[in-house]
Amino acid sequence: MKKIVMLFAIAAVIGFSTFSWAGKDLKVGFVYVSPIGDAGWSYAHNQGRLAVEGMDGVTTSFAESVSEGPDSERVIMNMARRGYDIIFATSFGYMDPMLKVAGKFPKTVFMHCSGYKQAKNMGNYFGRMYQARYLSGMVAGAMSKTNKIGYVAAFPIPEVIRGINAFTLGAQAVNPKVEVRVVWTKTWYDPATEKEAAKSLLDVGADVIAQHQDSPGPQEAAQERGVYSVGYNSDMSGFAPKAHLTAPIWNWGPYYVDVVKQVRQGTWKSEAAWPGLADGIVNLAPFGPMVPKKLQERVLAKKAEIAQGKAKVFEGPIKDQQGKERIAAGNVATDKELLGMTWFVDGVIGTTQ
Amino acid sequence: MYRFKITKRQETSIWHSCLIFFGALAISLSFGSIILALQGKPPIGGLTYLFKGAFGDLWALEDCLIKGLPIFLCSIGVAIAFRLQVWNIGAEGQFAMGSIGATWLALVFPDQPQYLLLPGMMGASMLAGALWGLIPALLKIRMRTNEIIVTLMMNYLAIYILDYLVYGPWKDPTSFGFPMTAQFSPGAILPMIGNTRLSLGLWLCIFFGIAYWVFFRFTRLGFELKASGENMKAAKYARIPYNTLVILVMVMGGALAGTAGFVESSANLNRLQPSIMAGYGYTAIVVAWIARLNPLFIALASFLLAGLRVGVEHLQLDLQVPAAFGDIMEGLILLTVLASAFFEKYRIGLRKPA
Numbered sequence: 124m125k126k127i128v129m130l131f132a133i134a135a136v137i138g139f140s141t142f143s144w145a146g147k148d149l150k151v152g153f154v155y156v157s158p159i160g161d162a163g164w165s166y167a168h169n170q171g172r173l174a175v176e177g178m179d180g181v182t183t184s185f186a187e188s189v190s191e192g193p194d195s196e197r198v199i200m201n202m203a204r205r206g207y208d209i210i211f212a213t214s215f216g217y218m219d220p221m222l223k224v225a226g227k228f229p230k231t232v233f234m235h236c237s238g239y240k241q242a243k244n245m246g247n248y249f250g251r252m253y254q255a256r257y258l259s260g261m262v263a264g265a266m267s268k269t270n271k272i273g274y275v276a277a278f279p280i281p282e283v284i285r286g287i288n289a290f291t292l293g294a295q296a297v298n299p300k301v302e303v304r305v306v307w308t309k310t311w312y313d314p315a316t317e318k319e320a321a322k323s324l325l326d327v328g329a330d331v332i333a334q335h336q337d338s339p340g341p342q343e344a345a346q347e348r349g350v351y352s353v354g355y356n357s358d359m360s361g362f363a364p365k366a367h368l369t370a371p372i373w374n375w376g377p378y379y380v381d382v383v384k385q386v387r388q389g390t391w392k393s394e395a396a397w398p399g400l401a402d403g404i405v406n407l408a409p410f411g412p413m414v415p416k417k418l419q420e421r422v423l424a425k426k427a428e429i430a431q432g433k434a435k436v437f438e439g440p441i442k443d444q445q446g447k448e449r450i451a452a453g454n455v456a457t458d459k460e461l462l463g464m465t466w467f468v469d470g471v472i473g474t475t476q
Numbered sequence: 477m478y479r480f481k482i483t484k485r486q487e488t489s490i491w492h493s494c495l496i497f498f499g500a501l502a503i504s505l506s507f508g509s510i511i512l513a514l515q516g517k518p519p520i521g522g523l524t525y526l527f528k529g530a531f532g533d534l535w536a537l538e539d540c541l542i543k544g545l546p547i548f549l550c551s552i553g554v555a556i557a558f559r560l561q562v563w564n565i566g567a568e569g570q571f572a573m574g575s576i577g578a579t580w581l582a583l584v585f586p587d588q589p590q591y592l593l594l595p596g597m598m599g600a601s602m603l604a605g606a607l608w609g610l611i612p613a614l615l616k617i618r619m620r621t622n623e624i625i626v627t628l629m630m631n632y633l634a635i636y637i638l639d640y641l642v643y644g645p646w647k648d649p650t651s652f653g654f655p656m657t658a659q660f661s662p663g664a665i666l667p668m669i670g671n672t673r674l675s676l677g678l679w680l681c682i683f684f685g686i687a688y689w690v691f692f693r694f695t696r697l698g699f700e701l702k703a704s705g706e707n708m709k710a711a712k713y714a715r716i717p718y719n720t721l722v723i724l725v726m727v728m729g730g731a732l733a734g735t736a737g738f739v740e741s742s743a744n745l746n747r748l749q750p751s752i753m754a755g756y757g758y759t760a761i762v763v764a765w766i767a768r769l770n771p772l773f774i775a776l777a778s779f780l781l782a783g784l785r786v787g788v789e790h791l792q793l794d795l796q797v798p799a800a801f802g803d804i805m806e807g808l809i810l811l812t813v814l815a816s817a818f819f820e821k822y823r824i825g826l827r828k829p830a
Contacts, residue, residue, distance in 0.1 A: 158799060186792045188799035191751035193744040197539050198789050204535065205793070215654055216751055239652060279643070281653045309639065465653050476643070 163337030171375025191216025251399030255371030260293025273324025305473030529790020550760030553732030566627030568757025569634035574734025577604030605734020675743030
């Protein structure tokens with residue numbers, strides 16, 4: 124027992140004597156839900172962090188694989204305690220924990236990705252990924268011969284449902300006969316499960332595999348069967364060069380750099396930001412060599428139209444799976460409708476449960 | 477040629493055990509520093525950061541205690557069954573059922589006063605956890621099923637039930653479709669101790685820890701349990717009702733893990749959501765073995781393993797070490813400490829060739 128007490132005493136002495144930070148640089152912290160080596164969601168955010176790290180007078184750090192709930196509250200709180208000036212939390216489940224911490228550290232700037240709650244010192248942000256999903260859907264729809272596309276998806280939440288709908292609308296725009304089959308994995312990051320899910324879709328005749336997952340597992344499954352795939356998050360062509368048609372990808376760097384600049388200049392204000400293709404926060408990965416030039420031009424033309432605001436992804440008439448009209452002809456879905464989307468468009472095979 | 481000679485030690489002293497334990501810990505830490513060095517990080521500095529992050533500040537100690545609470549409760553739960561050599565791997569599922577039980581009451585009676593609601597939630601969580609423990613116990617004594625398999629499988633079952641509830645009937649309509657229940661009413665949230673972030677769950681831990689010790693040290697039932705665990709045949713010969721004991725340990729273990737689910741959902745999450753499943757039920761098994769089923773050591777090991785987790789987060793911030801380092805260290809500590817048990821019981825010497 125004595126030894127243990129001694130050990131704690133020593134630990135405490137070491138701790139108190141060396142806990143000090145020189146705080147001239149702006150310190151920016153990032154909280155990730157999966158490992159940065161996932162080639163997906165957290166990888167993309169970490170690329171954004173590296174862009175911030177390249178700025179003068181800024182140091183950054185991160186914590187990865189932080190589970191949502193009490194663990195994330197502690198990690199965010201510790202960043203604030205240790206004098207981080209800006210903290211980016213990049214998963215939905217970090218919202219309430221971050222809001223709690225934000226109340227205790229009014230001088231720290233908190234930024235939450237993909238949520239909806241705000242405070243004076245806590246803003247939220249996300250990207251209109253559905254715009255890039257629509258474009259990738261066009262590519263998939265045109266390349267499918269069986270008219271069956273498989274979609275490996277994580278959780279039936281509005282963000283994912285919105286993406287599947289946009290993807291399907293894009294595919295239908297070039298191929299009206301196409302159907303999109305959805306399998307839920309109930310995980311964001313589990314390479315083996317995602318790969319198995321992709322295989323089950325290939326078994327029922329899908330010849331293009333798309334994904335809303337953070338690992339390249341589904342890409343590998345497509346390559347092994349000699350069919351095509353559409354990636355997500357980052358350019359995944361390295362994992363499946365023969366299969367990878369393109370991917371809707373994140374480009375967080377410019378946005379993160381902009382936020383840090385605003386904070387430094389004192390112009391930052393809490394807001395709900397939802398930039399899209401026009402701001403370059405979402406984009407389309409380079410096309411694979413198998414995508415015909417004509418199709419590439421058609422997709423890029425649409426991309427320009429969406430970026431300029433001339434074309435909208437969710438423009439009526441749009442029917443749901445039961446044939447009920449959800450968005451009337453001539454109407455465009457509002458942001459509120461998009462954020463709370465819990466129904467599939469006609470042409471999707473699967474349930475939102 | 478010299479040969480190794482293994483002889484059984486006649487007696488073991490507490491100091492000898494302590495020495496071996498810390499020796500094992502030192503070996504796993506040095507393996508850890510080798511891993512750090514392979515990654516191009518400063519090995520000794522890294523361990524210092526780890527230590528400092530976990531125990532170097534009052535709020536760090538508080539963080540470790542908060543994270544250690546559910547591990548401790550689950551761990552003494554499985555330790556009771558391990559004493560009888562019943563391998564209860566099901567703390568994870570019993571924890572899930574406990575959180576479901578507590579949440580159910582919190583959602584059905586949100587307006588009840590705290591003094592009724594909180595004990596009710598605790599009772600519901602213990603009942604739900606106990607039921608989840610009772611099923612594999614009955615299967616074991618009636619159908620002779622293997623409790624390792626059944627309890628493990630029932631973990632998945634419990635998590636699926638939890639998922640079904642938060643994705644379906646219990647989903648908060650204002651959560652934009654995200655899987656979580658509405659936030660609990662103030663009456664359903666365990667109060668904090670003074671100005672800290674520690675909930676009253678700490679007193680529960682102390683109470684159950686002492687109860688565990690008293691039970692095995694001073695009660696006849698506790699003695700019968702230990703005796704049956706060491707030698708089942710002898711116990712049956714002495715007419716100790718083995719089957720009843722199996723039911724008893726599984727129900728008590730389930731109730732304790734269920735309580736952990738109550739504390740975690742009420743005090744720390746303030747709602748039910750899938751991320752409540754942080755693997756405490758499995759960490760609890762590691763803790764119980766490292767601590768050799770002794771309640772005081774279980775408390776210490778829960779605290780230390782929680783500290784490892786908290787420390788690795790700081791290590792990440794300081795040196796950007798992968799999060800997997802925490803899992804690797806936990807595995808290493810378990811391996812070395814379990815392997816060292818051999819040296820506690822046996823002495824190794826060299827024997828001259830005959």
